[in-house]
Amino acid sequence: MNSIEEFYSLEKKSGYAESLFNDLSDINSRLNAFLNITRISGQNYPFSVKDNICVKNVETTANSKILKSYLPPFNATVVERMLSKNFDFIGKTNMDEFGFGTFGLNSERTPRNPFNEDYVAGGSSSGAAIATAVLKYHIAIAESTGGSISAPSAFCGVVGFTPTYGAVSRHGLIDYANSLDKIGLMSRSAKDIRYVFDIIKGPDNYDSTCIDIEKRKMQSDEGKGAKNTIFIINQINDLLDESVKSHFSGLVSKLENMGFAIKTIDFNLLDKAIPTYYIISMAEASTNLARYTGFKYGLKNNEFSKDYNSFFTESRSNFGTEAKRRIILGTFVRGASVKSKYYSKALKVRGLLIAKMKEILRQGFILSPTMPIMTPKIDDANSLTPVQNYGLDILTIPPNLSGFPHVSFPYDYDKGLPMGAQLISDHFEDYSLLDFVENWENSFKYQFKYNLGSI
Amino acid sequence: MLHAVYIVYVTYKQVTALGNSILLFILSVIFIIFIFLFWGMVLMDEQEFERLLHICRIKLQDAEKERIKKDIESVLEYFDTIQQIDTGNIVEYYHPIDIDERLRQDSESQFNDINLLLANSKTHRFYIVGPKI
Numbered sequence: 001m002n003s004i005e006e007f008y009s010l011e012k013k014s015g016y017a018e019s020l021f022n023d024l025s026d027i028n029s030r031l032n033a034f035l036n037i038t039r040i041s042g043q044n045y046p047f048s049v050k051d052n053i054c055v056k057n058v059e060t061t062a063n064s065k066i067l068k069s070y071l072p073p074f075n076a077t078v079v080e081r082m083l084s085k086n087f088d089f090i091g092k093t094n095m096d097e098f099g100f101g102t103f104g105l106n107s108e109r110t111p112r113n114p115f116n117e118d119y120v121a122g123g124s125s126s127g128a129a130i131a132t133a134v135l136k137y138h139i140a141i142a143e144s145t146g147g148s149i150s151a152p153s154a155f156c157g158v159v160g161f162t163p164t165y166g167a168v169s170r171h172g173l174i175d176y177a178n179s180l181d182k183i184g185l186m187s188r189s190a191k192d193i194r195y196v197f198d199i200i201k202g203p204d205n206y207d208s209t210c211i212d213i214e215k216r217k218m219q220s221d222e223g224k225g226a227k228n229t230i231f232i233i234n235q236i237n238d239l240l241d242e243s244v245k246s247h248f249s250g251l252v253s254k255l256e257n258m259g260f261a262i263k264t265i266d267f268n269l270l271d272k273a274i275p276t277y278y279i280i281s282m283a284e285a286s287t288n289l290a291r292y293t294g295f296k297y298g299l300k301n302n303e304f305s306k307d308y309n310s311f312f313t314e315s316r317s318n319f320g321t322e323a324k325r326r327i328i329l330g331t332f333v334r335g336a337s338v339k340s341k342y343y344s345k346a347l348k349v350r351g352l353l354i355a356k357m358k359e360i361l362r363q364g365f366i367l368s369p370t371m372p373i374m375t376p377k378i379d380d381a382n383s384l385t386p387v388q389n390y391g392l393d394i395l396t397i398p399p400n401l402s403g404f405p406h407v408s409f410p411y412d413y414d415k416g417l418p419m420g421a422q423l424i425s426d427h428f429e430d431y432s433l434l435d436f437v438e439n440w441e442n443s444f445k446y447q448f449k450y451n452l453g454s455i
Numbered sequence: 456m457l458h459a460v461y462i463v464y465v466t467y468k469q470v471t472a473l474g475n476s477i478l479l480f481i482l483s484v485i486f487i488i489f490i491f492l493f494w495g496m497v498l499m500d501e502q503e504f505e506r507l508l509h510i511c512r513i514k515l516q517d518a519e520k521e522r523i524k525k526d527i528e529s530v531l532e533y534f535d536t537i538q539q540i541d542t543g544n545i546v547e548y549y550h551p552i553d554i555d556e557r558l559r560q561d562s563e564s565q566f567n568d569i570n571l572l573l574a575n576s577k578t579h580r581f582y583i584v585g586p587k588i
Contacts, residue, residue: 057571073571165551179550208557209550216552275534286511295585296576304586311586313512325523327511329530332499342534347547349537354551386526387533403551427552 002191004045007137010455017042020453024090024135027450030117032109033130035063037091046090046453047082047196048131049141052099053183054172055079055089061298062174063107064097065318070298076172077207078141078183078200085199090138093127098289099145099176100124100322102392103381104152110378114156115417115449119375122152125186129156132186134450139196140186145176146277147396149184150408154370154420157410157446159437160186161193163430165403166211168197169204177284178209180277180400188446190407190437197430217428227432229364230260230423233267239372239394247419248369251411255367258443265360269353273398274390276353279333279346280401286330289323292316325386354402361404361426365436368395370408370420395422405430409437410446418447499527 001009021039028034036059040046049055052062054072056079061067075083083089096106104111104126111126113119114133121130128140129152142149144162153160162184170181183200187193204210232252240248256262294301294315301315319327333342360366372395384392399406399422406424413419425433499507504524508515515523566572569581576583 056568070575071571073566073568073575166554205559208559209554211552211554269540272537272540275537278530279534279537293585296583298575300577302577304584306586308586308588309512313514316512317514319513321519321523324511324513324515324519325526325530327513328507328523329527331511332507332527332531333534341538344547345537345540345542347549348542348545349540350551351545351548352540352542354548355545385529387529390530390533401551 002195003137003187003189004139004192004195007045007455012042012455016453016455023452027134027452031112031114031121031130031134032094032107033111033127033134034091035059035061035094035109035127038089040088040090044086044088045137045139046135047087047139047141048090048093048128049076049079050125050128050143051092051095052143052174052176053079053141054174055092058089058092060092060174062098063095064292064320064323065299066292066294066316067174067298068318072172074172077169077204079172081200082141082196087139091131093125093131093140093142095126095128095148096124097320097323098174098285099143099148100285100320100326102147102151102389103376103378105378105382106320106322112378113375113417118377119417120155120378120381122155122371122375124148124152125160126152128186129153129158129160132156132158132188133448134452136188136451136454138187138453139192141183141200142186143173143181143183144400145180145182145281146400147393149186150370150396150406150420150422151393153186153408154410154422155375155418157413157418157420157448158186158188159190159193159410160184160408160420161190161197161430161433162400162406163197163201164211164213164405164427166209167201167213167405167430169200169202169207169210171204171206171210175284175288177281178288179284180281182400182403188448189441190409190434191441194431194434194438197434213428213430220428226364227435228260229263230255230367231263231265231360231364232367233270234264235267235270236368236372236395240369241373243374243414244369244372244419247412247414248421251421252367254443258439261364263364267356267360269349269356270398271394272349273353273401274394276346276349277393277397277401278329278390279342280350282326282330283334283343283346284330286327286334289319289327292319294318322386350401353398357398357402357404357424358426361424361429365433366424368422370395370422374414374419375417399424403427405433407433407437409440411440411444413447499524499531
């Protein structure tokens with residue numbers, strides 16, 4: 001039984017919804033999971049929505065001052081599909097501004113790890129992961145561009161599923177990088193994710209890039225990877241903290257005992273995925289963020305007597321530092337004199353990476369720790385330079401850049417903090433990941449510090 | 456650019472003073488032009504940075520400008536590492552998977568919540584008010 005079926009099978013006491021609202025508001029004042037919380041009926045299973053996905057008439061800002069007070073006049077397709085199945089919207093979750101971050105620290109309200117508040121929750125879907133870790137019955141609609149589902153899922157000890165690129169409609173998503181953005185899910189179990197993924201996936205007239213993964217799987221020879229073989233990339237050994245390495249080898253031994261064939265393989269291009277990803281994502285972000293001019297969405301600059309350029313420039317001072325940095329770099333790499341050197345080259349390297357990864361994924365899964373480091377303290381993460389920061393995405397970027405489905409799942413605990421591993425499969429093989437995690441959950445029990453809304 | 460002209464002029468004076476051949480002079484000019492172009496492609500100088508800020512319509516305070524400029528230089532060096540990769544005949548991947556071209560009918564449709572749409576802007580009648588162009 002998944003937790004949705006369990007929720008509906010239990011009788012709720014009167015005042016259940018009110019008490020949940022109060023408890024959640026109380027804990028939210030410390031952990032900053034939600035940017036706003038909506039009162040729910042208590043009769044329907046709740047779902048949260050990352051703040052870069054539109055919910056009709058609910059403030060949606062991608063956690064940026066430049067979209068402050070923007071009220072979407074429509075629901076994103078994914079929200080519409082959840083509401084049509086009687087799920088209750090419970091609130092918008094905290095995130096790095098426009099999804100620009102690995103630790104959630106590009107947010108004015110610092111998200112905190114639910115296992116220890118001195119530590120990061122991860123980003124950019126920070127709030128979605130915290131909400132999942134504190135609420136007993138809840139599923140989070142999140143979004144990933146370069147690891148924004150996997151990283152916070154690992155740090156907060158929940159299951160984070162990023163589907164094949166295009167499997168879920170992006171109509172109503174505030175774009176960061178169109179060729180990389182994917183809407184996905186976070187939950188406390190793979191069973192819940194399977195149930196909700198069935199609802200939200202599939203073609204949509206409002207998104208021409210949205211595909212039918214089952215149809216595509218049947219049409220091609222893709223997704224035929226052996227389901228009992230797991231590849232570990234040799235090159236990750238030099239990247240991992242000693243502690244991560246030690247815990248991860250424990251996981252590998254457990255999987256061997258469960259009957260999986262573990263093989264090692266070389267993937268020399270691994271470290272080149274990061275610059276490739278950042279060139280493409282910044283180039284696309286710089287064009288997407290050009291639409292924020294200070295009069296059409298959210299923030300209103302009423303200095304209409306100013307000329308267009310001054311008006312536009314003044315309005316855009318509301319972007320945060322990381323957003324400004326990415327707009328400037330993204331504009332630069334698209335420039336006529338350097339386009340072939342950076343942007344076009346990165347698009348070709350992406351092709352090469354996909355081909356190389358596909359060679360491996362046709363023979364089995366790829367497994368790694370989700371993050372190469374132990375959960376850092378907030379102060380330590382704040383002192384990283386941009387290049388150090390980007391470098392920590394090395395394990396989550398390859399599948400995101402290549403559109404391969406992947407899932408992060410808790411596999412161990414160290415000093416009270418959870419650790420996550422990431423499994424990648426071939427395009428359209430989304431369900432084989434969920435099968436794997438369901439199997440894993442039969443032998444490993446996840447731990448949670450909070451269980452708000454228990455019945 | 457004035458710097459380049461000045462360097463060419465100084466080089467010319469030195470070459471002629473030393474009585475070397477005109478060939479040496481031409482080679483020096485080619486070398487300087489190459490260095491100049493290459494330099495412009497790799498690093499972002501002050502002028503290029505200001506030009507970018509203008510294109511992006513981004514205005515930075517002095518402290519933020521210094522920090523971002525320094526960060527950008529190190530990020531660009533990092534980006535340069537993909538130049539070592541031989542991409543051979545690989546085409547540019549604009550999407551990670553093949554996306555079929557799917558077009559809709561070019562037909563009129565009604566948006567039901569026009570008032571909600573307009574509520575996000577300052578309006579005059581049913582127009583969105585913007586700055587003068």
